[in-house]
Structure formats: structure tokens, C-alpha cells
Amino acid sequence: MINETYKAMLGGKSVIRTLSEYATARGKEIGYENVFDYSLGNPSVPCPPSFTKTVIDMYETAEPVVLHGYSPSLGLPGVRKVIADSLDRRFGMDYTLDHIFPTTGAAGALAHALRAVTEPGDEVITFAPYFPEYQPYVSGTGARLTVVPADTENFQINFDAFEQALNPGVTAVLINTPNNPSGAVYSAATLERLAGLLRDKQTEYGHDIFLISDEPYREIVFDGAEQPYPAKFYDNTLTCYSWSKSLSLPGERIGYVAVNPKATDAGLIVPMMGQISRGTGHNCPSSTMQLAVAKVIDETSDLSVYETNMNLLYDALTSIGFDVVRPGGTFYIFPRALEADANAFCMKAKDYDLILVPSDSFGVPGHFRMAYCVDTEKVKRSIPVLERFAHEVYGL
Amino acid sequence: MINETYKAMLGGKSVIRTLSEYATARGKEIGYENVFDYSLGNPSVPCPPSFTKTVIDMYETAEPVVLHGYSPSLGLPGVRKVIADSLDRRFGMDYTLDHIFPTTGAAGALAHALRAVTEPGDEVITFAPYFPEYQPYVSGTGARLTVVPADTENFQINFDAFEQALNPGVTAVLINTPNNPSGAVYSAATLERLAGLLRDKQTEYGHDIFLISDEPYREIVFDGAEQPYPAKFYDNTLTCYSWSKSLSLPGERIGYVAVNPKATDAGLIVPMMGQISRGTGHNCPSSTMQLAVAKVIDETSDLSVYETNMNLLYDALTSIGFDVVRPGGTFYIFPRALEADANAFCMKAKDYDLILVPSDSFGVPGHFRMAYCVDTEKVKRSIPVLERFAHEVYGL
Structure with missing residues (x-):
């Protein structure tokens, strides 16, 4: 029916x-x-022309049955290693391939990250202004989204409102920096304060609170500045990424979740996302796209x-x-x-x-x-x- | 947590x-x-070499921002029309683009089809032998899978056991023909009998029973025979397809759901699958892959x-x-x-x-x-x- x-x-x-x-x-x-x-x-x-050239090269020279063969459901190991190494180099992290789960863009990443660290009925907090699709992403897991009112002065985080909203039912906090729609880049001070508050509340509530950090705009930062890397500030962080914006590939649906090696059960979360995939029909992103982004890993448009x-x-x-x-x-x-x-x-x-x-x-x-x-x-x-x-x- | x-x-x-x-x-x-x-x-x-050539041509000649731009969440309209026209030509159906939903392979297709026509708690019936991943596909929706014992004589359908299993809680039946693992091709007689029984039970129970037909092996049929098209036999059919086998592209994750125009609410089911996508993080398959398979629509390896x-x-x-x-x-x-x-x-x-x-x-x-x-x-x-x-x- x-x-x-x-x-x-x-x-x-x-x-x-x-x-x-x-x-x-x-x-x-x-x-x-x-x-x-x-x-x-x-x-x-x-x-970038290098991306186009890479894909053409693969199609011209690789064995088709290998190039288009099944990827393991957790993604191609060599690709996962390239992603881990790049993040380690850029942000001083300690990811290995076991912490990287390639996904169909940030939407796929968020769907898996949310399911991995919430139970149906849990509360997930995000901060206004927020991407409207966070509503179905969260409700699709069986959790519910609470929106903390905006800091309209500078679009960082309204910490007074956040502290009021926090309660023991909250098991995940979802941030997006650089932010759609405000263009705000969360500062190190903001991320430090956020992390401190979450650590305090984990202790107070006696359970983990995961930070899910949605970062498709990470490379589009102005005035020569850089986005401080949120996972660097807080152990229980799942970083969700997409190459949609940095490589201008929104239609190709390619991204990943990176699990902070210091997170609770860090070694289990990627295999759990593999199990989640079996129910959502995600499986893994295109094998060709996995290989192609790995070959231009540190480039952007x-x-x-x-x-x-x-x-x-x-x-x-x-x-x-x-x-x-x-x-x-x-x-x-x-x-x-x-x-x-x-x-x-x-x-x-x-x-x-x-x-x-x-x-x-x-x-x-x-x-x-x-x-x-x-x-x-x-x-x-x-x-x-x-x-x-x-x-x-x-x-x- | x-x-x-x-x-x-x-x-x-x-x-x-x-x-x-x-x-x-x-x-x-x-x-x-x-x-x-x-x-x-x-x-x-x-x-087929034509597929490789098509992709290389697109990468060499198309505007990258157009080629890799967002596909609408229901898929590229031109691609959906090509798929509908091909099915109409081959199987005498009346699909229009409004009945076609491109997906990330058959896994994505089944995940959407199952969610569209079941409620959590519903019963879905399949026939042994069956692809083991049907268990997580079905349980991921909140429904539960009942397996009807095999007809081990010829691996068609054990209708006696099926009739015993049918009850008013059943809202969908999942078939796979040609069948993994038996290699059986359901005959016209099997599909006719199945359709007749489902029509009778719809009347008896006073509600729809959808047939979800998983057909990735449709083009691999021996002795010059053809797989009779299940949707031709039964109005409430959602056909799930993948090019994984016919074009040897399992790693590219490209397939579709085709909704029989005679199904209940046929015009609503594709837009509903668009809503389902928002919760699963599916969105749509790669725009390049959509375009590529459409260009070689009637070819196979x-x-x-x-x-x-x-x-x-x-x-x-x-x-x-x-x-x-x-x-x-x-x-x-x-x-x-x-x-x-x-x-x-x-x-x-x-x-x-x-x-x-x-x-x-x-x-x-x-x-x-x-x-x-x-x-x-x-x-x-x-x-x-x-x-x-x-x-x-x-x-x-």
C-alpha cells in the first residue's frame, strides 16, 4: 500500500x-x-582541468571490468587512505583509512553520520541559520531537530540560547561552517567554546554527545584565512564533506565521513555506516569518482x-x-x-x-x-x- | 551516542x-x-566500447559546470524520457518520464520502492531462493520479510506455500527474475498465476498489494529466449533495474525504478520517492552516469x-x-x-x-x-x- x-x-x-x-x-x-x-x-x-584529464585517462587506459567493478561497501581502501593522509597533512589529524567512509556527497555523509550516533527519539541540535534539508535528514533517522536561534550580530553561535536548549535527550549537535546561508566561518574561539560546553555536558549527562560537522564549503574562505578544523577541537566529531563545491562536482555525488580517531568507538563507526548503507540502498559512491577525486585530492577549482x-x-x-x-x-x-x-x-x-x-x-x-x-x-x-x-x- | x-x-x-x-x-x-x-x-x-567513448566525449566536449551540475532530485528529465521510451518500445508499456526515478543501482531502487509502498510493520513476501541483501533492504524500511520456501523442482514459484503465507498484513511482494541464485527465468505462466492471485487477494483484503520486481539480470537470458516483463502482467508493479550487469557497471551505481502507469497513485509515486531520498541521503545518481547510460540505452556488453x-x-x-x-x-x-x-x-x-x-x-x-x-x-x-x-x- x-x-x-x-x-x-x-x-x-x-x-x-x-x-x-x-x-x-x-x-x-x-x-x-x-x-x-x-x-x-x-x-x-x-x-579543474586536471580532474577532467584524470577521468579521461582512466577511461582510456584502465581495464573496464576493474574500473567499473564493485567497490567494497566501505569504499576503495586506496582512496580512503589518500583522503586520510590529506586530512592528516592539512589539519594535523591522525586519521587512517579505517576512519574514512566515502559517500554520495554530503547528503549521503550526513544520513550515515546521523544514523550512526543517534537512536530514534533522540534530539539533535543545530544553529540558525541552517540548511533547510537538515529537517528531513534528521527526521529520516527517527530523531528530531531542535534549532537554536541565530546570533544575528555575527552569525557565530548564540551560546546563551544553546545552553538553554541543551538537555539530556541531546545526543548530537550539527554544525555547518563555513555556513550556508550566512557565509559565517566559525572562529577558533567559537569552536573552542562549543567543544568545552559539549565536554561539560557529556560529563553532566553521562553519555556521549557527537558533533556532526558539515563542511562542503571548507575551501571557500576569504581574505586568505582558513576554516579552523572542528574535529581538532572536539574528539567526538564526525566530519561530513562533499567535493560538490571545492571541485564544482555537485552532480557527481561524491564526499565522505571522517571519524575522529579519538571518538568513542572510533574503530566501529565506519563499519557501522557500512551496515547502515545496507538499509538505505546507499552502498558506496561511484568507483570511478572515488578514484578520480583521490587523484586530485589537494586541488580545487x-x-x-x-x-x-x-x-x-x-x-x-x-x-x-x-x-x-x-x-x-x-x-x-x-x-x-x-x-x-x-x-x-x-x-x-x-x-x-x-x-x-x-x-x-x-x-x-x-x-x-x-x-x-x-x-x-x-x-x-x-x-x-x-x-x-x-x-x-x-x-x- | x-x-x-x-x-x-x-x-x-x-x-x-x-x-x-x-x-x-x-x-x-x-x-x-x-x-x-x-x-x-x-x-x-x-x-561496451560505445559507453567508454560516450563518457570520454562528454568529458571532452561538454561544459563542466553543466555536465557536473546538480541533477534535479527526481533525475534528469531527458534521461527519464529516454528510459521510458526504451521500456515502452521493448515491452509495450506506456511509461512517460513521470514514471521513471533514476537511482544508485538496484539497491537504491529497492530502498525507494519498498519505502514508497509499505508502512513500518507491514509484511513483505519474497520467494526462496532469494538475494540475502533483501533482509536488510526490507528491515531498513521498518517492514519485515517473510520468505516462501522454494519450488526446488524448477525454481519457479511454490504457489501452495505462497497461498499459505498470504495474509492481510502483506502489502508488497518482492520477486527477482532472472533469479539470483537459481538462474531461473520466471515464465509467462508463473507471472500470470502470480498476478491473478495478487489481484484476488487485493480484492479480498481491500487494499493494494504492490509487486516489486528486481530485474538486474533482465538481459542475460539464454537459448534466444526473453524474460517476460512482469509489469505487463500486473498493474501495481514497481520495476527495479540496474545497469550493473547489462553494461558491466556495478561500481557506477546506476539504475532506476519504473512505476507502472496503471498502478494506484502512479503519478504520485515518483515524487514520493523524491521525498524518501531527502531522508536517506540518496538524492540522485551521478549526473554523468545518467547521461551516459541514456546514450547507450539499448546496448549491452x-x-x-x-x-x-x-x-x-x-x-x-x-x-x-x-x-x-x-x-x-x-x-x-x-x-x-x-x-x-x-x-x-x-x-x-x-x-x-x-x-x-x-x-x-x-x-x-x-x-x-x-x-x-x-x-x-x-x-x-x-x-x-x-x-x-x-x-x-x-x-x-
């Missing part, structure tokens, strides 16, 4: 998807170059355009009069809307062919997200339109 | 994997060419070696004195063991470097599976070893 739970979910359509589809349809009317589509976080720069675009938009928005926190990374900016109702604000912007995403689904009212993974030329053309919109509608 | 259910699953290791790992280790001692490894169903013939191997083994086993049903397809054969305890039989065969899989995990006692997706030359060399083993140990 048809499952009634999933049937009932059919109404819920992502605001971002709806806006993106509107932008595409509007583009067909007036030319897509005339739609200032800031809706979707789809990378706008190509993968040319990500500089995102910083160029951020600076253009930040300066323009500030000079127009928007209240906006300067992003430290990602390809998002998250200004305060010019009226309290972010949906109304974004609807009015649509009349100017400015496609902005209202903040409510990110767990924060009164803001909007711009995904500036678009051509710089279009960003420049959008600025006078933003000015005209703010002036004509809001008198700025 | 560590999930205790998945932790408890860690003991359970697949017999097939264990034997395959033994064969690999033994190969390092005596040379893999001297191990008659019939353990693993990994295709032994390369993908050269599958003829499997029929050659089957004939060699069937004739040899029969002449040695084994009791064996001749496979109609797949690359498996499933003879009766020479003693009642199939595990003991396979352990003794190991002494001859014959790696055979005992039948118990397939839900049938006293048989063994040989996966003859190996070089014909090795099959030929294994025959005198089989003869010697049967003679020396069992006096045949």
Missing part, C-alpha cells in the same frame, strides 16, 4: 527550488541574462570569483544601506531585508527580476540569501537594479 | 564476501589463476560468455552426477550439494580451491551457488577439479 507519510510530504516544496524554477521560466520570457538569479547554490566555475563577487555585493549592499554581516566564506550573503516580512520583501524584488531567497526556511526571520555563484559581469549589472529596487520600494 | 542497533549488526558478515576475501587471499598464495573462484557476482566482460560458461558447467555437473536445474539466465547456477549440509560441502570443496557459496543464506538448504562470471578458460580448467572433488570425497 502507498506509504501515507511520504504521500503527505508531497505538498512541501523547497522555496529555493520554487524560486529557481521561476527564474528559469522568467529567463525563457526575457532572456536568462536579464534575470538576476541568486537562488541556487550551484557552483559557477568549472572543475579556481574559487576566486566567489570572493570577487562577495566584495562587490557586500560593498554595494552596504552603500545602499542594507544591514549585512560580511561573509567569511561560501558563496552566500545573508543581509537583513528592508521590511520585517522577508517573503514580502523577496516578492517585491521579483518585480525587478531580482531572485532572492527569503530567510524563514533557514530558521531566521527578516533576512534574505543571495547565492552569488554567478558570473561577475551579472553581479555588476545587478547592482544598479538593487539600488533602484531599494530606492523605489523602500526610499533608500 | 553510538546507535546500538547498527553496532549489534557488526557481527553479521556476508558469507559471499567472506568467501570472496578468502579466494583473494588464497590467490596471493598459489596464484589467483589457480583458485576456482565462483563466489562473487562481479561481471567479467567489459562495458557482449553477454554471450555467460551462456557459454553455463552450458559448460551444466553439462559437466550433470555428467558428474549433480542434481541441477538448468538456468534460463543470469550468471549463476544452483546445484544440489552432494550432502545435506551445504556448508560442510562447500568447506570440503575449498580444499580443492573450488570456491562455492552454500545455499543457506539464500533461504534454501542443501544447495550451492556458482557465479560463473569468470573466464571460460578457467571454467574449463575447473571441470576436472570438480570431477576429482566429487569422486574423491563423495565417490561419484
Whole structure:
């Protein structure tokens, strides 16, 4: 019989998807170059040529039955070792291949990490603003998501609200840094304070609290800075990664979970994720993609355009009069809307062919997200339109 | 906290994997060419050169940001249409793209199909012999699997036992034809009788019973025959497919669910599977793989070696004195063991470097599976070893 739970979910359509589809349809009317589509976080720069070359080389020279053969359900050992070694080199960790579980992107990583360290009925805490898909990721495991209100001053962590929310039912905390949608990069001070608090609460509650750190934007950090590595601060950390953004491969569904070797039962968690896979139908990501990312492990796309675009938009928005926190990374900016109702604000912007995403689904009212993974030329053309919109509608 | 259910699953290791790992280790001692490894169903013939060429062409000529961009969560519409058109052409169906959901192989397909048409607590019936991973696929949804004993005469369906097992708690029936491990191809008569019985029970119970048809071996059928298409016989059918075997791409994780347009709520099931994906972290298979299989939609690898191997083994086993049903397809054969305890039989065969899989995990006692997706030359060399083993140990 048809499952009634999933049937009932059919109404819920992502605001971002709806806006993106509107932008595409509007583009067909007036030319897509005339739609200032800031809706979707789809990378706008190509993968590095070395990635393309690597895949072509494999297809031209490898034995097809080997290249396309079954990967072990825990991933290709050689690939897992390359990932571990790279993280150890970059962040001073002690991963071995036994701590690495290749996945179908960050979605696959989060699905496995959440199931590994929660039981149905457990509470998982995340911090606003947060990626809306965290709701189905968490509810799909049988756990429930509690959202701690945002620190709207700088989009680090609202620790007062977090301390109030913590209780013995919390078994995992889910963070995303650099953050979608705010662009905030959690500082070492933030991560240190978070880790200290979690350690205290583990002792107080007498059970583990795992930190699940979602890091697909790890390599997109501005001003020459770096994202401090969260697992370095807290032993019970599962790091979830995707090459979607760093190598511009969102459609290829390739990422991993890295289990901190100092975590409780660290040696069991990857094999447990193998068992979880048997029930979700995940198995493992494409064998070719595993091999290909391993061959370009420390490379990225040319990500500089995102910083160029951020600076253009930040300066323009500030000079127009928007209240906006300067992003430290990602390809998002998250200004305060010019009226309290972010949906109304974004609807009015649509009349100017400015496609902005209202903040409510990110767990924060009164803001909007711009995904500036678009051509710089279009960003420049959008600025006078933003000015005209703010002036004509809001008198700025 | 560590999930205790998945932790408890860690003991359970697949017999097939264990034997395959033994064969690999033994190969390092005596040379893999001297191990008659019939353990693993990994295709032994390369993908068609047209597939390799298609992928290289895409990597050389397509815009990387388009080629590797996000696929919609329901899959690329153009790819879904190509799949629907091919099935319509081959099997006289009326699929449109709205009935096709691309997945990460048959495992992803089954995970979504099972969730779409069962509720936690429901009963799913399958028929022995069956693929052991059906247990975690079904239990992962919250439903439970009931196994109907085999028809060991010809490995069609034991309808008497099936009728006894049917009850109002059954909401789905899971079949696999051509069958792993028996090699049986369900006949039109079998599918007609199955459909009739399910229609009667739907009326009697007053609710839908879905047929989930797992068909990765659909194109490996011998003697010039074809697998009758199960969905043609029964409206409430979800067809699960993988290109793992027909294109020899098991590591690429690419397949689909096709929803019979005549099924209850046919138009809702694919969007529901999109919702299910949000909780499992599946999202969609690799965009490149979707595009690639669509470009070679009606091609297969050269599958003829499997029929050659089957004939060699069937004739040899029969002449040695084994009791064996001749496979109609797949690359498996499933003879009766020479003693009642199939595990003991396979352990003794190991002494001859014959790696055979005992039948118990397939839900049938006293048989063994040989996966003859190996070089014909090795099959030929294994025959005198089989003869010697049967003679020396069992006096045949």
C-alpha cells in the first residue's frame, strides 16, 4: 500500500527550488541574462582541468571490468587512505583509512553520520541559520531537530540560547561552517567554546554527545584565512564533506565521513555506516569518482570569483544601506531585508527580476540569501537594479 | 551516542564476501589463476566500447559546470524520457518520464520502492531462493520479510506455500527474475498465476498489494529466449533495474525504478520517492552516469560468455552426477550439494580451491551457488577439479 507519510510530504516544496524554477521560466520570457538569479547554490566555475584529464585517462587506459567493478561497501581502501593522509597533512589529524567512509556527497555523509550516533527519539541540535534539508535528514533517522536561534550580530553561535536548549535527550549537535546561508566561518574561539560546553555536558549527562560537522564549503574562505578544523577541537566529531563545491562536482555525488580517531568507538563507526548503507540502498559512491577525486585530492577549482563577487555585493549592499554581516566564506550573503516580512520583501524584488531567497526556511526571520555563484559581469549589472529596487520600494 | 542497533549488526558478515576475501587471499598464495573462484557476482566482460567513448566525449566536449551540475532530485528529465521510451518500445508499456526515478543501482531502487509502498510493520513476501541483501533492504524500511520456501523442482514459484503465507498484513511482494541464485527465468505462466492471485487477494483484503520486481539480470537470458516483463502482467508493479550487469557497471551505481502507469497513485509515486531520498541521503545518481547510460540505452556488453560458461558447467555437473536445474539466465547456477549440509560441502570443496557459496543464506538448504562470471578458460580448467572433488570425497 502507498506509504501515507511520504504521500503527505508531497505538498512541501523547497522555496529555493520554487524560486529557481521561476527564474528559469522568467529567463525563457526575457532572456536568462536579464534575470538576476541568486537562488541556487550551484557552483559557477568549472572543475579543474586536471580532474577532467584524470577521468579521461582512466577511461582510456584502465581495464573496464576493474574500473567499473564493485567497490567494497566501505569504499576503495586506496582512496580512503589518500583522503586520510590529506586530512592528516592539512589539519594535523591522525586519521587512517579505517576512519574514512566515502559517500554520495554530503547528503549521503550526513544520513550515515546521523544514523550512526543517534537512536530514534533522540534530539539533535543545530544553529540558525541552517540548511533547510537538515529537517528531513534528521527526521529520516527517527530523531528530531531542535534549532537554536541565530546570533544575528555575527552569525557565530548564540551560546546563551544553546545552553538553554541543551538537555539530556541531546545526543548530537550539527554544525555547518563555513555556513550556508550566512557565509559565517566559525572562529577558533567559537569552536573552542562549543567543544568545552559539549565536554561539560557529556560529563553532566553521562553519555556521549557527537558533533556532526558539515563542511562542503571548507575551501571557500576569504581574505586568505582558513576554516579552523572542528574535529581538532572536539574528539567526538564526525566530519561530513562533499567535493560538490571545492571541485564544482555537485552532480557527481561524491564526499565522505571522517571519524575522529579519538571518538568513542572510533574503530566501529565506519563499519557501522557500512551496515547502515545496507538499509538505505546507499552502498558506496561511484568507483570511478572515488578514484578520480583521490587523484586530485589537494586541488580545487579556481574559487576566486566567489570572493570577487562577495566584495562587490557586500560593498554595494552596504552603500545602499542594507544591514549585512560580511561573509567569511561560501558563496552566500545573508543581509537583513528592508521590511520585517522577508517573503514580502523577496516578492517585491521579483518585480525587478531580482531572485532572492527569503530567510524563514533557514530558521531566521527578516533576512534574505543571495547565492552569488554567478558570473561577475551579472553581479555588476545587478547592482544598479538593487539600488533602484531599494530606492523605489523602500526610499533608500 | 553510538546507535546500538547498527553496532549489534557488526557481527553479521556476508558469507559471499567472506568467501570472496578468502579466494583473494588464497590467490596471493598459489596464484589467483589457480583458485576456482565462483563466489562473487562481479561481471567479467567489459562495458561496451560505445559507453567508454560516450563518457570520454562528454568529458571532452561538454561544459563542466553543466555536465557536473546538480541533477534535479527526481533525475534528469531527458534521461527519464529516454528510459521510458526504451521500456515502452521493448515491452509495450506506456511509461512517460513521470514514471521513471533514476537511482544508485538496484539497491537504491529497492530502498525507494519498498519505502514508497509499505508502512513500518507491514509484511513483505519474497520467494526462496532469494538475494540475502533483501533482509536488510526490507528491515531498513521498518517492514519485515517473510520468505516462501522454494519450488526446488524448477525454481519457479511454490504457489501452495505462497497461498499459505498470504495474509492481510502483506502489502508488497518482492520477486527477482532472472533469479539470483537459481538462474531461473520466471515464465509467462508463473507471472500470470502470480498476478491473478495478487489481484484476488487485493480484492479480498481491500487494499493494494504492490509487486516489486528486481530485474538486474533482465538481459542475460539464454537459448534466444526473453524474460517476460512482469509489469505487463500486473498493474501495481514497481520495476527495479540496474545497469550493473547489462553494461558491466556495478561500481557506477546506476539504475532506476519504473512505476507502472496503471498502478494506484502512479503519478504520485515518483515524487514520493523524491521525498524518501531527502531522508536517506540518496538524492540522485551521478549526473554523468545518467547521461551516459541514456546514450547507450539499448546496448549491452557482449553477454554471450555467460551462456557459454553455463552450458559448460551444466553439462559437466550433470555428467558428474549433480542434481541441477538448468538456468534460463543470469550468471549463476544452483546445484544440489552432494550432502545435506551445504556448508560442510562447500568447506570440503575449498580444499580443492573450488570456491562455492552454500545455499543457506539464500533461504534454501542443501544447495550451492556458482557465479560463473569468470573466464571460460578457467571454467574449463575447473571441470576436472570438480570431477576429482566429487569422486574423491563423495565417490561419484
